[in-house]
Amino acid sequence: MKLYQMTAHQLHQLLLRKEVTSREITESVLRRVEEVEGRIHAYITLTPEMALEQSAAADLRIQKGEAGPMTGIPLAIKDVICTQGVRTTCGSHILENFIPPYDATVTQKLKAAGAVFIGKANMDEFAMGSSTENSSFGPTRNPWDLDRIPGGSSGGSAAAVAADECIVSLGSDTGGSIRQPAACCGIVGMKPTYGRVSRYGLVAFASSLDQIGPFGKDVRDTALLLNAISGHEPRDSTSVDLPVPDYTQALVEDVRGMVLGVPRETFGQGVDPEVAGSVREAIEVLKRLGAKTVDVSLPHSDYALAVYYIIAPCEASSNLARYDGVKYGFRARGTEDLLDMYQETRWQGFGAEVKRRIMLGTYALSAGYYDAYYLKASRVRTLIRKDFEEAFQKCDALILPTAPTPAFRVGEKVDDPLQMYLSDIFTIPCNLAGLPGLSLPCGFTGKGLPVGLQILGNFFQEEKILRVAWAYEQNTEHHRRKPKL
Amino acid sequence: MKISKPEVEHVALLARLKFSEAEKDRFTTQLNSILEYMDKLKELDTSSVEPTFHAVARRNVFREDQVLPSSPQDLTLSNAPDGDRGFFRVPKIIE
Numbered sequence: 001m002k003l004y005q006m007t008a009h010q011l012h013q014l015l016l017r018k019e020v021t022s023r024e025i026t027e028s029v030l031r032r033v034e035e036v037e038g039r040i041h042a043y044i045t046l047t048p049e050m051a052l053e054q055s056a057a058a059d060l061r062i063q064k065g066e067a068g069p070m071t072g073i074p075l076a077i078k079d080v081i082c083t084q085g086v087r088t089t090c091g092s093h094i095l096e097n098f099i100p101p102y103d104a105t106v107t108q109k110l111k112a113a114g115a116v117f118i119g120k121a122n123m124d125e126f127a128m129g130s131s132t133e134n135s136s137f138g139p140t141r142n143p144w145d146l147d148r149i150p151g152g153s154s155g156g157s158a159a160a161v162a163a164d165e166c167i168v169s170l171g172s173d174t175g176g177s178i179r180q181p182a183a184c185c186g187i188v189g190m191k192p193t194y195g196r197v198s199r200y201g202l203v204a205f206a207s208s209l210d211q212i213g214p215f216g217k218d219v220r221d222t223a224l225l226l227n228a229i230s231g232h233e234p235r236d237s238t239s240v241d242l243p244v245p246d247y248t249q250a251l252v253e254d255v256r257g258m259v260l261g262v263p264r265e266t267f268g269q270g271v272d273p274e275v276a277g278s279v280r281e282a283i284e285v286l287k288r289l290g291a292k293t294v295d296v297s298l299p300h301s302d303y304a305l306a307v308y309y310i311i312a313p314c315e316a317s318s319n320l321a322r323y324d325g326v327k328y329g330f331r332a333r334g335t336e337d338l339l340d341m342y343q344e345t346r347w348q349g350f351g352a353e354v355k356r357r358i359m360l361g362t363y364a365l366s367a368g369y370y371d372a373y374y375l376k377a378s379r380v381r382t383l384i385r386k387d388f389e390e391a392f393q394k395c396d397a398l399i400l401p402t403a404p405t406p407a408f409r410v411g412e413k414v415d416d417p418l419q420m421y422l423s424d425i426f427t428i429p430c431n432l433a434g435l436p437g438l439s440l441p442c443g444f445t446g447k448g449l450p451v452g453l454q455i456l457g458n459f460f461q462e463e464k465i466l467r468v469a470w471a472y473e474q475n476t477e478h479h480r481r482k483p484k485l
Numbered sequence: 486m487k488i489s490k491p492e493v494e495h496v497a498l499l500a501r502l503k504f505s506e507a508e509k510d511r512f513t514t515q516l517n518s519i520l521e522y523m524d525k526l527k528e529l530d531t532s533s534v535e536p537t538f539h540a541v542a543r544r545n546v547f548r549e550d551q552v553l554p555s556s557p558q559d560l561t562l563s564n565a566p567d568g569d570r571g572f573f574r575v576p577k578i579i580e
Contacts, residue, residue, distance in 0.1 A: 194540035237546035328564035343503040362500040378536035434540025
């Protein structure tokens, strides 16, 4: 096995035993990037010099016996998370040359942990999309089939892990943007509870829904990266001041007595038969391991997509008002007056999907429509949250597919926004409620495309999710399969 | 029809966006089909349901009013598309 193919916890052991150096690991990953990046395009910006410097610092730390689990581990960061001195584009032409003067909290934490930054991962512009085709820098390809999308919006972060172009990575999830690409790329991805991870330095899309989370090749790496980024931070007043447990303590291979809820609405919503089959098999595996299943109902889940595509664009239209060509970012040249400068800058700077959502949000918040759209959607959001509250009275975690289909073809849905939005039908309700969720591989279709199993938990019960995921993973082999590149 | 082309033009102005004629037609069609989908929500009686605006219910978060260092001026201006001697330069606003 090559170094770049290994997990963070395997590499950590090798580093502690002085069998390899972080420099060797980093060089191995950088060579892998050179080999496959031309086909995958997982990155917007690569930072090899920084990576080599960080690996040298990590090796010193390891020699001194001060290594933590992320010390010397090469990772990728979604390009929506600020990195001081390294351009952060959000996949948008409007921020093409933006160099953040500060680090996001998660970036600071990972630097302090001694991690190695390989680069900034590609994404749908401003995290709006489900395929990474909305990037102003060109699409990312799925490592399992280069004609297919890697999911989105964190498609670059997921593809980079799946193609071994980094060991772990960070993404952000507003309506499924970590879990759906994890499913499409056959890796593990987790959206923590809203407030678990500080959003300071995460460029805002929909502030009441956005949450940063980890991608890993297996459940243990995902838990380790979650450990490294979690916690309260005063500069994000929505981050919650609760102690952060060691999430690896939840990785016990025992689900006996756990009650898993299977939402009865799930399999009626146009789910691909191969996806449904893999998820049903996964439920059987968990039952054999001693979990009980219970039929639950999320009666308002059918409305979640409509609620989301009102609330998220409303928040986005407000958040993206800051891109005015004055303080940072792109400014259109040769304009007549201030209004013309604003309009030209935003017209030229934003891509079609971003403009569509700004329009939708501005319309839904405008005089005469606020009650019918934003307020109505916010009331239905309460009903969706209450569905979960009731379901979690009967079970420890919910089990369902991550996405209704495996990865679709590049170009297949670009002209039909509503079809694209339907990719998020199973991931959105969790964001509306603020709950944690995880996707892990649970099989492959006949064409060899990965299928994702989604596990949702109650507020701040990431540990229960990880316990179920770990038990499943330890008794299956799907996570060991690698794409042939 | 939910939204007409003149309304699209009005919303574009509110959002400080502009569009070519072809884009206006395309956006009008797409926004209409999305807004028609949103009609689903009308099936639900929500007259007695409180709205949820935040994922996790929180009150205002207060802190002591302490003076802390802020970002240095040159760093703050370093990303400005048109910065000049400590200012952001913009097109003339007042005639």
